[in-house]
Amino acid sequence: MINITLPDGSVKQFEKGTSSLQIAQSISEGLARNVLAAEVNGEIWDASRPIESDASLKLLTWNDGNGKSTFWHSSAHLMAEALEALYPGTKFGIGPAIETGFYYDVDFGDREFSSDDFKDIENKMLELARSKSEYVRKPVSKADAEAYFTEKGDEYKLDLIKDLPDGSITFYTQGNFTDLCRGPHIPNTGFIKAVKLMNVAGAYWRGDESRKQLTRIYGVTFPKQSELADYLKMIEEAKKRDHRKLGKELELFTFSEKVGMGLPLWLPKGTALREKLVNFLQKAQVKSGYEQVITPHIGHKNLYITSGHYEKYGADSFQPIKTPQEGEEFLLKPMNCPHHCEIYKSKPRSYKDLPVRYAEFGTVYRYEQSGELHGLTRVRGFTQDDAHLFCRPDQVLEEFKKVIDLVLYVFKALGFEDYTAQISLRDPENKAKYIGSDQNWLLAESAIIEAAKEKGLKTVVELGEAAFYGPKLDFMVKDALGRKWQLGTIQVDYNLPERFELEYTGSDNAKHRPVMIHRAPFGSLERFVAVLIEHCAGNFPLWLTPEQFIVLPISEKYEDYAKKVLESLNNSDIRGLIDLRDEKIGRKIRDAEVKKIPYMLIIGEKEMADGVVSVRKHGQGDLGSMKAEEFEKQLITEITV
Secondary structure, three states, rough: OOOEEEOOOOEEEEOOOOOHHHHHHOOOOOHHHHEEEEOOOOOOOEEOOOOOOOEEEEOOOOOHHHHHHHHHHHHHHHHHHHHHHHOOOOOOOOOOOOOOOOEEEEEOOOOOHEEEEEEEEHHHHHHHOOOOOEEEEOOOOOHHHHHHHHHHOOOHHHHOOOOOOOOOOEEEEEEEEEEEEEOOOOOOOOOOOOOEEEEEEEEEHOEEEEEEEEEEEEEEEEEHHHHHHHHHHHHHHHHHEEEEHHHHHHOEOOOOOOOOOOOOOOOOHHHHHHHHHHHHHHHHHHHHEEEEOOOEEEHHHHHHHHHHHHHHHHOOOEOOOOOOOOOEEEEOOOOOOHHHHHHHOOOOEEHOOOEEEEEEEEEEEEEOHHHHEEOEEEOOOOEEEEEEEEEOOHHHHHHHHHHHHHHHHHHHHHHOOOOEEEEEEEOOOOOOOOOOHHHHHHHHHHHHHHHHHHHHEEEEEEEEEEEEEOOEEEEEEEOOOOOEEEEEEEEEOOOHHOOOOOOEEEEEEEEEEOOOEEEEEEOOHHHHHHHHHHOOOOOOOOOOOOOOOEEEOOHHHHHHHHHHHHHHHOOOOEEEOOOOOOOOOOHHHHHHHOOOEEEEEEEEEHHHHHHHHHEEEEEOOEEEEEEEEEEEEHHHHHOOO
8 A cells, every 4th residue: 555645734545556547536536537637746747657655646637737738738749640640751849838838849841831721730639639549658768769760750759869868768659649758648638628729930950050940830728618719819818918019009119120139229108107117116115225226237257257147157148348458358237236246345344234235227138049039028138126135144034024025015006916926946956057055045945935934925836946046036927817927036145145255244243144135026127017018908007107198179279278287287296298289189089098098188168168178088988077176186196096
């Protein structure tokens, strides 16, 4: 018999060799019908795979991230089976699950392929799915694996096999299709009830531009047709909310090939919005005891060698600056923390001085491949709302909790109510990726876990997601469409203070090492604004929107009165403009709606005679007439709330 520990802590005994699916059946037939895979001692397994020794077990369904990922990876295999049936001789690269479905890289040889072929493939996938073929796992030797794909003539699988050690290779077969795969997979194809192929693109084999370009087919599947319908509606809504589209329509930012790819140019309205965000956070930081600093856009190479960043990232992130002095090496600044360490080190520190909190809206530069650039979410130059706190070890927990409070204050003010705190820890199996002692890592990880627990955060733990110098608390925010974004991060770092030899004099008159906390509630202004645009579809909170109202005179006769109204309102702490174009009022209203200006003040003969304005609200329509002073009070009240 073996002992199986379930997520609620209960322990049940089963015969050795019992599968996760059989354990699910012993609990509930309804549960068993929904099990896609299992987490056994932290590893994702096929639900049908026998468990041979004592283990902890979590049964995974569609509602679990790893269950969904298994479902989509199995769907990639189903698509490959359909492709092989429809287009004999097709060769296959890799077919992983991704955040929004799956893809498979395939080589069709001389055959032309386009999205026009999608419908045939979708129909074939559904036909194959209805056969409810089991996904069967089979360990094979390296020699047998090579023999199989040599006979099949699939050089891409052979290229993958050569890097695999003997004894680690498994095949999976469903129906008439066998693939090289470590799994896991869902029990059978019958779980897949809805299929949609989304896109086709080119992808070089193994990301190497010198090798053949394969065809990458993206798809998504669901266990219910209704879920696919909901997903496609969400995709359409996401297109309407795309920050690149709205950023252009709302005149917030632009890009220029002459300036360079991935280097955003903020237009006046976007700059006003950005400055509002900066001022909002600066005000909160001053209240929390932060001091503002400014550091250069470049740094000497030795600075980043000392920090360890250069060794870890090298030429991938650092761009050299040419100088007339031979042998002098400066680099564009890719992060602010080494600079802040040097500011801390600029004078002696006492234990009474700590904590020291330095904040900077620092612009940094990192080289991203051109194919990875995407609007404001993936750029080469961006501004971080960076801060670094230097504190005593006994202050770490309290300071970390205060930073959590600041992050949550930012989220609440901007309408991000649904979030999960991801505790990003070191991968215990790959410690070579990280710098610093095991003791320092244990201290840092313990502080984050305890702080998150004391603040009552909903958390998930992710191994291997830590920064190379320390663990993190990353805030995963859900937007209005249910998509997850990583916004805001807090990191505990015992390592950079050691590398920079930072010190303070303790109460015992001896030298001690401070602990460093990195934090950025926005993450970067560019990415944050992009997510905010898509979250609120460009309808920003009133306090943040660049133009809170627009005055719309019906004709030239009423322009003088309209200008007086604008002047009166602009004297208050509210922002507006006037539309003096020679256009009909209907056109002016439509244009103001497209620009998502919250309030429109219509002025005609009656309004001028009565000394009032007719107020329309974006998306709601007519609110009636009122004095300009009354509108001003209403607007200020709404902003304050």
